[in-house]
Amino acid sequence: MVLVLFVxxxxxxxxxxxxxxxxxxxxxAAKTAKTTNALAxxxxxxxxxxxxxxxTCMIDGMPIKVYKGTxxxxxxxxxxxxxxxxxxxxxxxxMVGFKPDGEIVNIEVLQHGETxxxxxxxxxxxxxxxxxxxxxxxxxxxxxxxxDGGDIDVITASTISSRAYVDAVERGYKxxxxxxxxxxxxxxxxxAQKEADTCKVVVVNEETGVYYDVEASAQGLVGPIRxxxxxxxxxxxxxxxxxxxxxxxxxxxxxxxxxxxxxASIKGEKxxxxxxxxxxxxxSVDGISGATVTSKAYMQAVQSAYTAYQSYILKEQNxx
Amino acid sequence: xSKLQILTxxxxxxxxxxxxxxxxCPTLGTTTSAIxxxxxxxxxxxxxxxxxxxxxxxxxxxxxxxxxxxxxVIIATLVTILQLVMEAFVPALYATLGVFIPLIVVNCIILxxxxxxxxxxxxxxxxxxxxxIGLGFTMSLTLLGAVREMLGAGSVFGWKFVDGxxxxxxxxxxxxxxxxxxxLVIFNKLTSKIR
Numbered sequence: 470m471v472l473v474l475f476v477x478x479x480x481x482x483x484x485x486x487x488x489x490x491x492x493x494x495x496x497x498a499a500k501t502a503k504t505t506n507a508l509a510x511x512x513x514x515x516x517x518x519x520x521x522x523x524x525t526c527m528i529d530g531m532p533i534k535v536y537k538g539t540x541x542x543x544x545x546x547x548x549x550x551x552x553x554x555x556x557x558x559x560x561x562x563x564m565v566g567f568k569p570d571g572e573i574v575n576i577e578v579l580q581h582g583e584t585x586x587x588x589x590x591x592x593x594x595x596x597x598x599x600x601x602x603x604x605x606x607x608x609x610x611x612x613x614x615x616x617d618g619g620d621i622d623v624i625t626a627s628t629i630s631s632r633a634y635v636d637a638v639e640r641g642y643k644x645x646x647x648x649x650x651x652x653x654x655x656x657x658x659x660x661a662q663k664e665a666d667t668c669k670v671v672v673v674n675e676e677t678g679v680y681y682d683v684e685a686s687a688q689g690l691v692g693p694i695r696x697x698x699x700x701x702x703x704x705x706x707x708x709x710x711x712x713x714x715x716x717x718x719x720x721x722x723x724x725x726x727x728x729x730x731x732x733a734s735i736k737g738e739k740x741x742x743x744x745x746x747x748x749x750x751x752x753s754v755d756g757i758s759g760a761t762v763t764s765k766a767y768m769q770a771v772q773s774a775y776t777a778y779q780s781y782i783l784k785e786q787n788x789x
Numbered sequence: 790x791s792k793l794q795i796l797t798x799x800x801x802x803x804x805x806x807x808x809x810x811x812x813x814c815p816t817l818g819t820t821t822s823a824i825x826x827x828x829x830x831x832x833x834x835x836x837x838x839x840x841x842x843x844x845x846x847x848x849x850x851x852x853x854x855x856x857x858x859x860x861x862v863i864i865a866t867l868v869t870i871l872q873l874v875m876e877a878f879v880p881a882l883y884a885t886l887g888v889f890i891p892l893i894v895v896n897c898i899i900l901x902x903x904x905x906x907x908x909x910x911x912x913x914x915x916x917x918x919x920x921x922i923g924l925g926f927t928m929s930l931t932l933l934g935a936v937r938e939m940l941g942a943g944s945v946f947g948w949k950f951v952d953g954x955x956x957x958x959x960x961x962x963x964x965x966x967x968x969x970x971x972x973l974v975i976f977n978k979l980t981s982k983i984r
Contacts, residue, residue, distance in 0.1 A: 470852045477851075477859050481866040488870045495877035503880065585821045586942055586960035626957075 507577045511566030512538045513546035526644045527704055527779050528741050532786070533644040544569050547649050550579070551641030555633040558582030561591075563634075565641040569649065572606045575599075576638065588630030597622040598634050607642040647741055668777035678702060681781065684712070685774035687766040691715040694724070694766050698774040704740050704782075709771065721763030730755040731767055740775040795914055799921030801983060805898045806929035806969075807976040812898040816930060817965040819889050823946045826934025827927060828882050829889060834923025836871060836893050840864045841907040841919035848908045860903045861894070868893045898922060929972075936968050 501520070508519050515538030522537045534550040546569060552562045561581045566574035576599050578592035590596045601621040602610075613619030614631050623631035671682040679702050686695040695713040700706060709732050716722045723729050734755035735743060745768060746752030756764035805811045815833065820826040843863050851859045872890045875883045883890075893899065902922055907915040935945050941959035943951030958964045 470855050473851055474855050474859060474862075477847075477862050481862050484866060485869055488873050492873040492877035496873070499877060499880040584961065586954070586957050 503579075507564040507579055508536060508538070508548050508566075510577045511564045511575045512536070512548045513566065513568055513574055514538075514540055515545050516540050519548060524648050525779065525783065526647055526741055527782055528640050528643055530703060531640070532783055533640060535644050535648045537649075544649075546574060547645055549641035549644050551637045551644065553633045553637035553640065555629070555636050556581060556583055557588050557627070557629045557633070558584065561630075561633055561637055563637055563641070565638055565645075567642075567645050567649070570606065571608060571642070571645065571649075572604065573602045573638075574604075576602060583627070583630045588624065588627040590624050590627065591630055591634050597624055598631055602638060607638070612639045612642070643742065647744070668774060670777055670781040673699075680707060681778055683774040683778050683781075685770045685777065686713075687770040687773065689714060689716055689766040690721055690760075690762045691717070694763070694770055696724075696767070696770050696774075698771055698778075700740065700775070700778045704775075704778070706735050706738055706740055706771070706775075708736065716760065716763045721757070721760040723757050723760065724763060724767050730757050731764055735771065740778070745772050792914070792917060795917045796921040796924075799918070799923070799925035800928065801925070801980050803922070804925040804929060804976070805922055806926060806933070807973055809898075809901075811901055812896045812926065815889055815892055815896060816933065817962070817969065818892075819886065820930055820934040820937055820965060821960050822938040822942070823931055823935035825885055826930035826932075828886050830923070830927025830930040832871060832875070832886065832890060833893055833896060833898070834920070834927055836864065836867050837899050837902060837923045837926075838916055838919035839867050840899055840903055841915040842912055843867070844903045844907040845910060845912045845915035856908065857900075857904075860900060864899055864903070865894045898926060933965075933968055933972060936972065937964055940964070940968070 504520060508515075512519065517537075517539045519536035519538045522539075523534050524537075525532050525534045527533070531552055531554070533552070536548040536550070538545045538548065547567045549565045549567065550562065551565055552560055554560055559582045561583070562579040564577045564579055566576070568574060581589065581592060583589045583591065591598055598621065610621070611619040612621070612635060614621045614623045614628065614635055616623060616628065617632075619635070621631070621635050669684045671684075673680045673682055681700045681702075683698050683700065684695065685698065686693050688694075692715040693713065694711065694716070696709055696711045698706060699708045699710075711725045714722065714724060716724065724731065731754060734748070734753065738753070743754065744752040745754065747754055747756045747764070747768075749756075754764075754768055799805065801808075803809060806813075806816050812833070815829050819829040840860075840863055844860060847859075847863075868891065871893070872883075875886075875890065902918060906918045910918070937959045939945055939955070941955045941957060941961075941964060943949060943953065943955040956964075959968060
């Protein structure tokens with residue numbers, strides 16, 4: 470009796486193993502095809518493989534993936550795989566395509582659990598939400614539904630779903646701004662990513678909460694600058710301590726001052742909302758006057774630290 | 790019972806949804822549109838035919854006391870294989886039915902046919918029985934899905950014949966119960982003579 474049951478389960482397990490191995494590749498291929506298809510639908514024309522040119526950014530604790538498309542070597546547009554947790558039926562994931570200037574090309578809903586016939590309309594082509602966004606630049610739009618005083622039409626009887634949709638698009642736009650408009654081109658982010666791979670992340674539990682101390686370095690005017698950036702759990706820059714520097718006394722050396730201009734401009738800010746360039750170049754970081762090279766290096770090191778922090782959090786989430 | 794009778798009894802006389810009232814969870818849950826109902830029906834039919842064949846083949850090897858766990862292992866294996874194959878080769882249908890596929894394991898029609906038919910009959914008859922019951926299940930799910938889609942969204946198989954929205958209630962869960970109730974009445978009225 471026991472033997473028969475054992476043999477049956479053994480055969481069943483062996484068969485499942487075989488089928489799993491046979492279907493593994495097609496399943497992967499189908500998933501990739503889905504992403505590529507969504508990219509082709511959402512983005513302006515491209516001739517590279519955007520799936521290999523991506524940067525992931527943490528916004529509100531959610532990983533948002535930005536794909537870059539190029540046509541003949543020129544950047545043709547970006548697609549942002551964004552999400553929201555505010556849907557009527559849980560998470561909604563969508564792909565938002567942007568032209569390089571921020572105009573929304575198209576929005577493809579990848580996954581949703583909204584009510585069939587009501588909220589599910591958000592996934593249909595030509596629905597009112599999509600029409601409200603398509604061909605417009607979010608910087609000219611009030612990003613909330615008309616009911617809340619914004620510019621976006623809602624799907625009748627689906628206010629919650631519509632609000633969630635707007636929320637996801639807004640988050641996607643933030644990621645787009647951060648990557649595409651923030652001065653830091655995707656390539657520079659890649660460099661930062663490489664740099665970040667060598668950074669050390671230390672988790673600190675204190676009474677006020679959990680902090681992540683990330684050590685990073687960059688080449689300053691005179692030798693390397695090493696610093697430790699302390700992030701709080703939601704990606705806010707809590708503090709920065711310079712560990713090593715040999716910059717010019719009175720100029721670059723001011724980075725060790727706890728009230729220096731750079732630190733003051735980014736302290737307490739959410740790193741993902743920051744544009745990584747100087748205010749004079751349209752970014753959100755102040756420089757120390759008379760010490761541009763040092764300030765740039767300092768900014769680069771903080772940026773590397775942030776990338777390291779992001780990948781650390783992502784890894785941690787994947788492990789969960 | 791002739792071969793033809795075995796095949797056709799599942800469609801009217803022993804229709805699983807409208808007469809036996811088995812497998813109500815997928816019946817009510819997946820029939821938001823005709824195509825979803827049909828997809829669920831075909832997936833269930835596949836598992837039903839396969840499980841009937843396998844179980845009638847091994848029926849003499851399984852001791853009576855452990856037959857139920859043995860059947861469930863067989864059915865669960867078949868369903869998992871189906872799930873993997875669907876995910877690999879028909880990802881669009883898998884995306885719609887994905888959450889309901891594992892539920893086929895506990896669909897009482899399948900265990901019911903294994904216990905009531907496949908464990909007592911030969912391979913050929915069991916396969917026919919699975920096919921017949923599966924066809925009946927597919928037809929009733931497609932019908933229920935079509936009615937709900939027609940009333941709820943004004944379309945059938947995605948083809949829109951009324952401009953604008955339908956009665957949304959029929960796409961939502963309560964509509965499933967209402968539509969099923971009326972279909973039961975109509976079906977039993979029409980087929981009372983045949984049975």
